[in-house]
Amino acid sequence: xxxxxxxxxxxxxxxxxxxxxxxxxxxxxxxxxxxxxxxxxxxxxxxxxxxxxxxxxxxxxxxxxxxxxxxxxxxxxxxxxxxxxxxxxxxxxxxxxxxxxxxxxxxxxxxxxxxxxxxxxxxxxxxxxxxxxxxxxxxxxxxxxxxxxxxxxxxxxxxxxxxxxxxxxxxxxxxxxxxxxxxxxxxxxxxxxxxxxxxxxxxxxxxxxxxxxxxxxxxxxxxxxxxxxxxxxxxxxxxxxxxxxxxxxxxxxxxxxxxxxxxxxxxxxxxxxxxxxxxxxxxxx
Numbered sequence: 563x564x565x566x567x568x569x570x571x572x573x574x575x576x577x578x579x580x581x582x583x584x585x586x587x588x589x590x591x592x593x594x595x596x597x598x599x600x601x602x603x604x605x606x607x608x609x610x611x612x613x614x615x616x617x618x619x620x621x622x623x624x625x626x627x628x629x630x631x632x633x634x635x636x637x638x639x640x641x642x643x644x645x646x647x648x649x650x651x652x653x654x655x656x657x658x659x660x661x662x663x664x665x666x667x668x669x670x671x672x673x674x675x676x677x678x679x680x681x682x683x684x685x686x687x688x689x690x691x692x693x694x695x696x697x698x699x700x701x702x703x704x705x706x707x708x709x710x711x712x713x714x715x716x717x718x719x720x721x722x723x724x725x726x727x728x729x730x731x732x733x734x735x736x737x738x739x740x741x742x743x744x745x746x747x748x749x750x751x752x753x754x755x756x757x758x759x760x761x762x763x764x765x766x767x768x769x770x771x772x773x774x775x776x777x778x779x780x781x782x783x784x785x786x787x788x789x790x791x792x793x794x795x796x797x798x799x800x801x802x803x804x805x806x807x808x809x810x811x812x813x814x815x816x817x818x819x820x821x822x823x824x825x826x827x828x829x830x831x832x833x834x835x836x837x838x839x840x841x842x843x844x845x846x847x
Contacts, residue, residue: 566674571668572679575703576705580684581711583716583723586682586683599680603651607681647672684750688750697763698764713751739818782799831843
C-alpha cells in the first residue's frame with residue numbers, strides 16, 4: 563500500500579471535472595494504477611460543489627457513507643481487514659468539520675513524497691461562475707481533464723443509472739417521455755454552458771478535453787494522451803476494457819423518447835461541433 567501516514571496536507575495537482583456518466587470512474591481506476599499519481603481511496607471528493615452548489619449538500623452525507631462502505635467491501639472481498647492507516651484516515655476525513663480548505667488538503671495528505679495527486683469529481687464541471695473563479699485562485703497551477711460524451715447517450719446512461727438505483731421501471735412510452743423531461747439530464751451535460759466557463763479561465767495548456775468513445779476504441783492511446791498532458795511517464799495498465807457500472811439491461815428507451823431527448827439536446831450538438839470540430843465529435847461513440 564502506497565501510503566504516508568505522516569504526510570502533510572496538500573492541494574491536488576490535477577482535477578477530473580466531468581462529465582457525469584462519461585467515463586470518470588474508469589479514468590479514476592486507470593490513473594489509480596499509475597505509480598507517479600496518487601488518488602484518494604474514494605472517488606469524488608465533492609469539495610468545490612459542496613461550497614458552491616447548495617442542492618448538492620443534501621446528498622453528500624449519503625455519498626461519503628457509501629464511499630466508506632465501498633472501501634470496506636473491497637477489502638472484505640479480498641479476505642482482508644482494512645489497514646489501520648486507512649481506517650485512521652477515513653475516521654479523520656469523514657468527521658466534522660468537513661469541506662473546509664484544510665479538510666480538502668487533508669484528503670491528499672497520505673500521498674507519498676514525489677507523487678502527484680488528482681481529484682476526479684464530475685460534478686465540478688457544473689460549477690457556477692464563482693466556483694470556477696475560486697478554483698482558478700485556489701489551484702493556480704492545476705490541470706483539468708474533461709471527458710465529453712455524446713449528449714443523448716450520456717443523458718440516457720444517467721437516466722438508466724437513476725432508474726436502476728431507484729428500482730423504478732417506466733411502464734409505457736408516455737412514462738419514458740415523462741422521464742426524459744427530468745431537467746437533471748440536461749444540467750449534468752450542459753456543455754454549451756459549462757465548457758466556455760472553463761475555457762474563459764484556463765487555456766489549452768491546462769484543459770484537456772477527451773471524446774468518450776476513445777475509452778472503448780483506444781483506451782491505451784487515450785491514457786497515453788492523459789499521461790503526456792499530466793507530465794507522467796507511460797505505465798502498463800490493467801483491465802482497460804472494464805465496464806464500471808451496469809444498469810438494468812431491461813431498461814430499453816423507446817425510440818420516441820430517444821428522439822425527444824435528441825430534439826431537446828440539439829443545441830448541445832451544434833455547440834460541440836462548432837467548438838471542437840467534426841474530428842472530435844465523430845469519436846463520441
